[in-house]
Amino acid sequence: MADRSERHPRDAVSLVLGLLLTVGALMFLVTDVTGHGFDLRWVVPVALIAIGGLGLTASLRR
Amino acid sequence: MPGAGRGTIVAVMTETTTAPQGPPSGPHPSLLYRDPDNSMFAGVCTAVGRYTGTDPVIWRIVTVVLTVFGGAGVLLYVLGWLLIPKAGAPMSIAEGALRRRQPLTPAVVLAIVLVALFVFSGVHRGHGLWALAVIAGVAYLVHRDREGRPLVPSYAGAAGPPADVAGPADAPQAAPAPPPPAASWPTDPAAWAGPATAPAWKVPPAEPRPPRSRLGVVTLSVAALVSGVLVLADQAGADGVTPARTLAVALLVVGGGLVVGTWLGRARWLFLVGILLAVALVGTAATDDASDTFRGGLGERTWVVSPGATDASYRLGIGEATLDLRDLPATGRHVAVDAHIGAGHLIVLVPDDVPIRLHATARVGDITEFGRSIANGGERMERTLTYGPPGDPQVEVDAAVTAGQVEVRHG
Numbered sequence: 001m002a003d004r005s006e007r008h009p010r011d012a013v014s015l016v017l018g019l020l021l022t023v024g025a026l027m028f029l030v031t032d033v034t035g036h037g038f039d040l041r042w043v044v045p046v047a048l049i050a051i052g053g054l055g056l057t058a059s060l061r062r
Numbered sequence: 063m064p065g066a067g068r069g070t071i072v073a074v075m076t077e078t079t080t081a082p083q084g085p086p087s088g089p090h091p092s093l094l095y096r097d098p099d100n101s102m103f104a105g106v107c108t109a110v111g112r113y114t115g116t117d118p119v120i121w122r123i124v125t126v127v128l129t130v131f132g133g134a135g136v137l138l139y140v141l142g143w144l145l146i147p148k149a150g151a152p153m154s155i156a157e158g159a160l161r162r163r164q165p166l167t168p169a170v171v172l173a174i175v176l177v178a179l180f181v182f183s184g185v186h187r188g189h190g191l192w193a194l195a196v197i198a199g200v201a202y203l204v205h206r207d208r209e210g211r212p213l214v215p216s217y218a219g220a221a222g223p224p225a226d227v228a229g230p231a232d233a234p235q236a237a238p239a240p241p242p243p244a245a246s247w248p249t250d251p252a253a254w255a256g257p258a259t260a261p262a263w264k265v266p267p268a269e270p271r272p273p274r275s276r277l278g279v280v281t282l283s284v285a286a287l288v289s290g291v292l293v294l295a296d297q298a299g300a301d302g303v304t305p306a307r308t309l310a311v312a313l314l315v316v317g318g319g320l321v322v323g324t325w326l327g328r329a330r331w332l333f334l335v336g337i338l339l340a341v342a343l344v345g346t347a348a349t350d351d352a353s354d355t356f357r358g359g360l361g362e363r364t365w366v367v368s369p370g371a372t373d374a375s376y377r378l379g380i381g382e383a384t385l386d387l388r389d390l391p392a393t394g395r396h397v398a399v400d401a402h403i404g405a406g407h408l409i410v411l412v413p414d415d416v417p418i419r420l421h422a423t424a425r426v427g428d429i430t431e432f433g434r435s436i437a438n439g440g441e442r443m444e445r446t447l448t449y450g451p452p453g454d455p456q457v458e459v460d461a462a463v464t465a466g467q468v469e470v471r472h473g
Contacts, residue, residue, distance in 0.1 A: 011324050018320025021336040025313040028343065032307060 277327030281319025
């Protein structure tokens with residue numbers, strides 16, 4: 001990939017989508033292999049806090 | 063669903079050859095509009111496909127899949143119907159209901175989708191939350207990625223697009239873009255009639271496409287190689303390798319390829335492959351559970367726990383099995399026994415002189431003790447029973463049927 005797939009400006013879309021798939025696959029593997037589930041109750045509040053924080057930051061920077 | 067962003071039409075005036083016909087006004091100058099007359103239903107998937115430059119079939123499939131797995135597809139479709147304006151309409155149904163003078167911003171649309179997401183998640187106890195989050199995130203990122211770029215080919219001129227770049231005949235007329243600062247637009251409406259000559263439309267040369275990245279092909283090749291090795295290992299009887307885990311590893315590779323694409327190469331389409339793998343993973347995992355439930359074959363079994371055993375585990379798919387504990391001596395040595403039947407009848411013979419704690423489970427069916435039913439008619443019935451002399455239990459028994467009967471008998 002050295003010649004045709006050159007470095008480019010950071011692509012946040014690829015990063016977010018890739019992390020979604022990677023984290024999902026890792027969570028399944030860990031749960032399936034170890035038998036320990038994840039407590040996902042923190043996902044919704046953390047998502048809300050992140051969305052709110054990003055929105056406020058973006059608004060205040062304008 | 064993506065936000066109701068308004069695309070811009072880049073216009074550059076070169077020379078005047080036709081008259082501008084009016085002020086910069088009109089329906090949505092965006093590709094995000096519904097055209098129900100030329101769509102299957104309300105035109106939501108077609109609108110999103112047109113806006114994102116993707117095949118509407120993809121969005122129809124996503125809608126159907128999300129509808130089947132939790133019903134989120136219906137919610138998203140209704141939201142799209144409410145938030146995306148119809149062709150020729152100045153604003154969407156939701157905007158009209160809110161009596162807004164300006165279209166909703168993408169941030170407000172995203173907020174509406176998120177609120178609906180959390181309400182839906184609450185109603186369905188989190189079911190489909192991940193799918194909604196993925197769709198909302200993808201749509202928003204696609205929209206954001208579109209910002210600053212023209213959604214239709216650039217053309218020269220200030221008053222309006224030529225026929226060949228204005229979109230399909232059924233599309234709404236794109237609004238004339240405001241002129242660039244250098245070309246002052248007359249503030250007097252009377253001047254909008256313009257000069258007698260009209261502007262000449264000039265399509266600027268297209269930017270050369272960047273070379274196609276090999277990242278996607280390389281990622282899929284690595285995923286195929288790794289999956290092939292794991293399948294071979296599974297067929298060779300390797301412990302811990304299952305079809306679901308193989309799919310999860312492939313998903314991990316595809317996700318890793320996308321992450322690499324953040325800095326090197328580009329292959330966003332891998333996300334669609336990842337979605338397909340995720341759906342296959344969910345289905346396969348469910349099948350694995352089912353195959354584990356009915357593991358052990360068919361027929362009648364008699365399982366006698368030998369006096370020297372410290373632990374024992376038995377499985378029967380469908381049929382009748384007798385778990386005989388009567389040979390266990392009262393030595394005080396701890397013994398753990400696990401017996402499971404997918405569908406059928408599990409008989410447990412307990413001795414009188416050994417302290418036993420028996421945990422009986424019947425997901426569907428009943429539990430009987432010495433000829434008397436102690437649990438039936440419910441869903442996932444569980445009873446913890448003790449037998450023998452008082453004291454700490456020497457034998458711990460886990461007796462379960464997925465569908466059928468657990469019956470405890472005296473030895």
